[in-house]
Amino acid sequence: MIENPLEWMAWTVPTAIFFATIATMLVAMTVWEVVSPTIQRRGFLPISTTRGDRFFIGLLTSAFIHVGWIAFTDLSLWIALAIAAVWMVIVMRYG
């Protein structure tokens, strides 16, 4: 029995928060870009990157941090999230 049209997408609160966070970050990045456009530069990453590049690299590596965390440890995923957040800041600032 399908009560509402979104039922097939099987939304849950955690995934809704996850996507809302991603969407907010994308909107924030867009606003940031409009307010002060990015300048391509070279940090500790082996290639020169724009702000958006570093954002993408940060998100993708964060995903792999979580995957690795689940694969190799039994510890809470919140620790992985904290590590990913710190890593994200490092990449955005110094990458």
Next chain:
Amino acid sequence: MNKTENNKAWFLVLPVVILVAFSAVIPLMTVVNYSVQDIFGPGQRFFVGDEWFRETLRDPRLHEAFLRQLLFTGTILAIQIPLGIAIALTLPTKGWGVSACLVLLALPLLMPWNVVGTIWLIFARTDIGLAGWSLAQLGIDFNFTGDPLHAWITVVVMDVWHWTPLVVLLCYSGLRAIPDAFYQAAQVDGAGAWAVFRYIQLPKLTGVLTIAVLLRFMDSFMIYTEPFVLTGGGPGNSTTFLSQFLATAAVGRFDIGPAAAFSIIYFLFILLFSWLFYTAITRISTGTR
């Protein structure tokens, strides 16, 4: 830098955005939603957190499929790249032979993948297939449906036959792009064939070789149709690569949750490789290092 303030053209992209949203973004979000739940049917679902990811990432069968995938991809790269370069070096550079060779080489690339599988399925049979029959006549007990090694060799040879031409065409175009002046300079210096290859041709091929390696890496990492038609992943699980493992879990057993979790992990790897590919290509084309 002067920026154009007229951004109305963005509305022309809107149909594509809507189309992609319906065909890719929404399904992908749905897969993420599925991956954290145990779903029995509409309205009957339970949140299970990271259980499927934990289960998938620690599944020994997945580890085996992953290792098999790495072995397969490594093998075909180790064969196709040197072979492609070698063939490209021997191709004629002028006359009618050029078109003839290029057309012949392009033929395997034009075939639908399931047809490639079917061709080799028949080709490798010992009763009616030319290759299988010849091997049997040579006294080799060839049986690609029963012997894992034979199945592997058949799949690898099939992929080499199917995709080496791509490497050849890329390398050939790379070789043709080297100005004659380099060869003349080499001749003046008395460089041998090996020195010409090592210090002129190979460095000039770096760009196209990066593209070739990444293309073949990604394509072979996603290989599904040909082994599916040829061996069905067998005998046993010996030629079950990642995408077939996924298809078996999702379609065969209706384990939507675990299949979704696996899809996401797979997607992350493909995303990583695609990004590497994209970065490499844009950096080669813009000449930055």
